[in-house]
Amino acid sequence: MTQGAMSARQADGDADVLAEARRRRTFAVISHPDAGKSTLTEALALHASAISQAGAVHGKAGRRGVTSDWMAMERDRGISVTSATLRFSYRDAVLNLLDTPGHADFSEDTYRVLEAVDCAIMLLDSAKGLETQTLKLFEVCRARRIPVITFVNKWDRPGREPLELLDEIEQRIRLRPTPVNWPVGIAGDFRGLIERSTGAFTAFTRTPGGAGPAAEERLTAARAAQRAGQAYQVATEELALLDEIGSTVDLSSFLAGDSSPVLFGAALPNFGVRRLLDALRELAPAPALRLDAAGQPRPLHAPFSGLVFKVQANMNQAHRDRVAFVRVCSGRFERGMVLTHAATGRPFATKYAQAMFGQDRQTLDVAYPGDVIGLVNATALRPGDTLYDQVPVEFPPIPSFTPEHFAVARCKDSGKHKQFRKGISQLDTEGVIQVLSSELRGDQAPVLAAVGPLQFDVAVNRLEAEYGVRAALEHLDYTIARRTDAAGAGVLARERGAEVLTRRLDGTLLALFTDRWKLAVTKRDHPDLRLEALLADAE
Ligand code: G4P
Numbered sequence: 260m261t262q263g264a265m266s267a268r269q270a271d272g273d274a275d276v277l278a279e280a281r282r283r284r285t286f287a288v289i290s291h292p293d294a295g296k297s298t299l300t301e302a303l304a305l306h307a308s309a310i311s312q313a314g315a316v317h318g319k320a321g322r323r324g325v326t327s328d329w330m331a332m333e334r335d336r337g338i339s340v341t342s343a344t345l346r347f348s349y350r351d352a353v354l355n356l357l358d359t360p361g362h363a364d365f366s367e368d369t370y371r372v373l374e375a376v377d378c379a380i381m382l383l384d385s386a387k388g389l390e391t392q393t394l395k396l397f398e399v400c401r402a403r404r405i406p407v408i409t410f411v412n413k414w415d416r417p418g419r420e421p422l423e424l425l426d427e428i429e430q431r432i433r434l435r436p437t438p439v440n441w442p443v444g445i446a447g448d449f450r451g452l453i454e455r456s457t458g459a460f461t462a463f464t465r466t467p468g469g470a471g472p473a474a475e476e477r478l479t480a481a482r483a484a485q486r487a488g489q490a491y492q493v494a495t496e497e498l499a500l501l502d503e504i505g506s507t508v509d510l511s512s513f514l515a516g517d518s519s520p521v522l523f524g525a526a527l528p529n530f531g532v533r534r535l536l537d538a539l540r541e542l543a544p545a546p547a548l549r550l551d552a553a554g555q556p557r558p559l560h561a562p563f564s565g566l567v568f569k570v571q572a573n574m575n576q577a578h579r580d581r582v583a584f585v586r587v588c589s590g591r592f593e594r595g596m597v598l599t600h601a602a603t604g605r606p607f608a609t610k611y612a613q614a615m616f617g618q619d620r621q622t623l624d625v626a627y628p629g630d631v632i633g634l635v636n637a638t639a640l641r642p643g644d645t646l647y648d649q650v651p652v653e654f655p656p657i658p659s660f661t662p663e664h665f666a667v668a669r670c671k672d673s674g675k676h677k678q679f680r681k682g683i684s685q686l687d688t689e690g691v692i693q694v695l696s697s698e699l700r701g702d703q704a705p706v707l708a709a710v711g712p713l714q715f716d717v718a719v720n721r722l723e724a725e726y727g728v729r730a731a732l733e734h735l736d737y738t739i740a741r742r743t744d745a746a747g748a749g750v751l752a753r754e755r756g757a758e759v760l761t762r763r764l765d766g767t768l769l770a771l772f773t774d775r776w777k778l779a780v781t782k783r784d785h786p787d788l789r790l791e792a793l794l795a796d797a798e
Contacts, residue, residue: 280593281383283354283355284352284377285377285631286356287357287373288359288380290382291387291391293384294382294383294413299382303347304345305532306533307349307536314719314746344631344633350540352539354536354539355631357631366713378405378543379400383408383411384413384418385446388428394431397434399485400516401432403514406516406543408519408535409428410523413446413526414449416694418447421442421446423519425506437508437518438508441452441453441494441523442746443490445588450533451478453495454502459475459477459478459480460478460479460482462475463531513698520538521533533541546588551653551655560589561590561651561652562589566643567637568657569584581636582613582637583633583634585631585640587630588654590648591627594612595607595608601651602645607640611635613635642657643691659693660793661792662740666735668705668707673731682726685726689713691718692718695707700760719732723730740770741790741791743789746788756774757781758771
C-alpha cells in the first residue's frame with residue numbers, strides 16, 4: 260500500500276472511531292436503596308428495546324426467577340453484588356448503563372463505577388428527596404465533575420411538592436435544578452407532563468401489570484387545560500415562577516456540574532421514561548478525551564486504551580473465573596488484539612472479551628470509546644490499571660474511598676497463616692477491601708476497612724474459597740476515617756475512641772474515630788491537627 264493510501268485508511272479509521280464515540284452515552288444511576296434503580300434500569304432497557312419484558316435484567320427478592328447466580332451469596336440473599344453493564348441502542352444513540360449494586364450494603368465498587376461514566380442519573384424518590392447514599396454518590400460525581408441529570412421517581416404515588424424537592428436539591432447540594440418537564444397533578448394524582456421548551460402536554464396510560472411501555476398521548480395546551488383543570492392551572496403557575504427565576508436548562512453549567520436538568524416520572528408504570536432517554540441522548544456528554552497520569556490528553560482516535568474500573572472474581576462459580584471490566588477510553592477495540600498492561604509492560608491477549616448483559620455474556624468483537632469490555636480470566640488486572648495498544652499511556656489511579664466499617668481479621672486455622680497473609684494481601688491489591696495495620700496490632704491481626712459491610716463477607720468468602728483459610732472478624736467501633744500525619748498519630752495515640760492505622764497499599768495514615776462527636780471534640784481540643792476528609796465524604 261502506498262503512503263497516501265495508508266494515511267487515507269487511517270483517516271477513515273479515525274473518523275469511524277469519532278463517529279461511534281459521538282453516539283455513545285455512558286452513565287450510571289445513583290440513588291438510595293428502594294428509590295427504584297432496578298425498576299428504572301428495566302424501564303430504560305424496555306423502552307430502548309434491549310430486552311423484551313421488564314424484570315429480565317436482574318431481579319431482587321420477589322423477582323427471584325431472574326436473580327443472578329454469580330455468587331452463592333448473591334443467590335442466598337436475592338441481591339445483586341456485582342455490577343452489570345447494559346448496552347442498548349436508542350434511536351441513533353448507543354447507551355451504556357453501568358449498574359451499581361442496588362442494596363444497602365454498597366461497597367467501593369459502587370464508587371469505582373463512577374470512574375468509568377460520563378454522566379449520572381440521580382434518582383430520587385418523590386416522597387423522600389435526597390437520601391444518604393444518594394448524597395455520598397453525588398459527592399463522588401462532584402469530585403469527578405460528572406454531569407448529573409435528576410429523575411424524580413414514583414410520581415404515581417403520594418410524595419412531596421415539586422418546588423420543595425427542587426429547593427432541597429439547591430440548598431443541600433448546591434446544584435441548580437433546571438426542570439426539563441413539569442408534572443401536572445401532585446405526586447399520587449399524576450395527570451401528565453408538560454415539556455417546558457414547547458409547552459406540549461403528555462398524558463400516560465398504564466399498561467396492565469406495567470410490563471410494557473405506557474401509552475403516551477400528546478395534547479395541546481388547550482386540551483390539556485380542559486382535561487386536567489385546576490391541576491393544569493397550578494402547573495402553569497409553577498412554570499411561570501421557574502421562568503421568572505431563570506431556572507432553565509443550560510448545557511454549559513450542566514456539563515460543568517453546576518446545574519442539573521430535572522425530569523419527573525414513575526419508573527414502575529413507565530411514565531416519563533422515554534423522555535429521560537431523550538434527555539440522555541440530547542444532553543448527556545459523549546465520551547471525551549481522557550488525561551493520562553501526567554496530565555497529557557489521550558485523543559479519542561488514538562490507538563486503543565482502556566481503564567480497568569472493576570474486577571469481579573467468581574462470577575461463574577463453575578469456572579472460578581475473574582472478569583476485569585474495562586472502559587474503552589480511546590480507539591477501536593477488536594477482540595483478539597494483544598494489548599499492553601501498562602503496570603507491568605506485559606502483553607495481554609483479549610481472545611475472551613465479552614459484553615456483559617445482566618447475567619448473560621456475549622462475545623464482544625468490537626468496541627468504541629464509552630463501551631465496556633469484560634475480560635475473562637484477567638488475573639493480572641487490578642482496578643485502576645490501564646491497557647493500551649501501540650502508543651503507551653497510563654491513566655491516573657482510581658482513588659481509595661473513605662471506609663466506614665472496620666474489623667480485625669484473624670486466621671482461624673492454625674498452620675495456615677501464610678495463606679491467610681497472602682490472601683489478605685491479594686484482596687487488598689484487588690481492591691476488594693482496604694487493609695490497615697499498625698505496629699501495635701501486629702501482622703497477625705490486620706484491620707479490614709470497607710465502605711460497605713458486604714465487602715467483609717466477600718473477603719471472608721474468598722479467603723475460604725480461594726486460599727482455603729477460614730477467617731474470624733471482630734468488628735471495631737469506628738465509623739469515621741480522616742487522613743492525618745505522623746504528628747497526628749502521636750497526639751491520637753493518647754486519645755480514647757480514636758486510633759491511627761496505616762493503609763498498606765499507599766501508606767496513608769488514617770485516623771479512625773468512633774463517631775462524629777469524638778471527631779468534633781478532637782478537632783476542638785487540637786485545632787492544628789491534620790484531619791482531612793477523604794474522597795466521597797458527604798459531611
Ligand atoms: P432499588 O433498586 O433502588 O433498590 O429499588 P427497586 O427498583 O427495587 O424499587 C423499590 C420499590 O419501589 C419496589 O417495590 C418497586 O416496585 C417500587 N417502585 C419503583 N419505582 C416505582 C414507581 O415509579 N412507582 C411506584 N409506585 N413504585 C415504584 P417493592 O414493593 O419493594 O418491590 P417489588 O415487589 O415491587 O419488586
